[in-house]
Structure formats: C-alpha cells, structure tokens
Amino acid sequence: MSKVLTHSTKSYIKIFFVGILVGCICRLADYFPADTLWSFSSIQTLLGFWIITNTTIVLLSTSNICAGISSFLYMFGMTLSFYGLQAILGMFVPLFSGGFRFSLFVLFTLLSIPCAIAAYILYYWNREYIFNSILYSLPIGALAAEATAIFIYFLEHHTFLFQLLMDVVGVIVFFLLFYKRAKSKKIFIVASVISSLIVYFVFPW
Structure with missing residues (x-):
C-alpha cells in the first residue's frame, strides 16, 4: 500500500480537510431515518x-509521528465539521436544531x-519484530468483537x-493484508482471537 501521508504541513492540511469532508458526510447522513435496516x-x-479510518x-x-498527528487532525477536523x-x-x-x-x-x-497515541504506537508494526504480530492483531480483534456484537443486535432488532x-x-481486508505482514502468523492469529474476546467482554455494548 502506497504511503501518501508524510510529516509535512501540506500532508497535514490535506488530512485535516479529509476529516472535515468526512464529518460533513456523517452529519448529512442524519437526514436518513433512524432505526432502519x-x-x-x-x-x-x-x-x-473509527477503527477502519x-x-x-x-x-x-510514513512515520509514527506522521501517523499520530494525521490521526489527530483527521479526528479533529471531522469533529469540528x-x-x-x-x-x-x-x-x-x-432536524439539526440545538x-x-x-x-x-x-x-x-x-x-x-x-486515537493519535494509538496510531503512533500501531505504526511500530512496520518493525521486523515478533511484537508486530500483536500490533497487527489489535484492529482486527476490535473489529471482530464489534461485528459479533452488532450481529447479535441485528438478529434481535433488524438494524x-x-x-x-x-x-x-x-476484518476480512485487514486480516488478509496483515497476515502477510505479520512476523509470526501463529502469534498474529492467537492475538487476534484473544484481543477480540477481551474487547467483546470488556466493552459495554
């Protein structure tokens, strides 16, 4: 995957405006009725x-500093807009009164x-250490946990x-991508399962 975000003012301005655009789209999505399928x-x-983005x-x-700052600016831009x-x-x-x-x-x-701190830390998965297998597993575990919780909710409420x-x-895209990059495939799979279970049972769904 091409790394297009750099430790530069131009790059940070771009990701900030991406956040603003995404925030506007999410706000306009409120036009859709709630509690639908x-x-x-x-x-x-x-x-x-949030995990996927x-x-x-x-x-x-291109660096952990870039990842942290870009994550913060994206989130801040989205929140602001x-x-x-x-x-x-x-x-x-x-509809939007208040x-x-x-x-x-x-x-x-x-x-x-x-979120910025997490992005800063996750970037270290680029290091050729076994520990990178655990870092790669974290987003997958969290997504899998939420997918499980939503699936149960979907069966009950059809939304x-x-x-x-x-x-x-x-989960599928990141798993296929990260499985190839993980230093230890076994640790990656085990850590994905463990992190998924932890998030599922700890997070207040």
Whole structure:
C-alpha cells in the first residue's frame, strides 16, 4: 500500500480537510431515518468506523509521528465539521436544531488524543519484530468483537446492517493484508482471537 501521508504541513492540511469532508458526510447522513435496516444515520456512532479510518491512516503514514498527528487532525477536523455543520444547518432545518454542542465537541476532541497515541504506537508494526504480530492483531480483534456484537443486535432488532457489513469487510481486508505482514502468523492469529474476546467482554455494548 502506497504511503501518501508524510510529516509535512501540506500532508497535514490535506488530512485535516479529509476529516472535515468526512464529518460533513456523517452529519448529512442524519437526514436518513433512524432505526432502519441499514441505519445510515448512525455510520459514525460505532467503533468500527473509527477503527477502519484510523487504521487506514496508519497504513498510509510514513512515520509514527506522521501517523499520530494525521490521526489527530483527521479526528479533529471531522469533529469540528460534524458539530459546526449542525449549528449552521440548525438555522434552517429543524432536524439539526440545538446549536453548536460545545461540550460534545470538546469531548470528542479530547478523545482524538488517545486515537493519535494509538496510531503512533500501531505504526511500530512496520518493525521486523515478533511484537508486530500483536500490533497487527489489535484492529482486527476490535473489529471482530464489534461485528459479533452488532450481529447479535441485528438478529434481535433488524438494524445496523451497514455497520455490520462494514465491520465484516474491514476484518476480512485487514486480516488478509496483515497476515502477510505479520512476523509470526501463529502469534498474529492467537492475538487476534484473544484481543477480540477481551474487547467483546470488556466493552459495554
């Protein structure tokens, strides 16, 4: 996979605006009705969306510093546009009334920091150490755990199908990609299963 994100101002500006664009798309998705089969209005509400996008950022980065900063700027840009667009649209569309939700904006901006730290650490999977097998397993384990939880919820409530498919595709794509890169295939598989079980039973679904 070509690494297009670099430790440069130009690259950081680009990823920031990508975050703004994604945030606008997610906010506009609120036009879709809630609690439907596909649940397009809830694309960004679950972990899978964040895991997939931030893992992709790490894959496209040229260094751990680049991965961390790019992840933060992407998340911050998305948060800014998500709540900023709500405030703007709220002046014309009742669906988005409520103004600029400053407390939520601050909360998710702060949550961007641990995401950046995670991206910084995950980049070390590029090192030729056995430990990279564990790092590669983490996004897969988390996605698999959420996919399992959503699948159970889907069977009961017949909703979140889009999120379920997104997680399943994410697991398959990342597994095939990371399996080839992992220093130890056995450790990679075992760590993927263990991390999936930990996330599934620890996270408050």
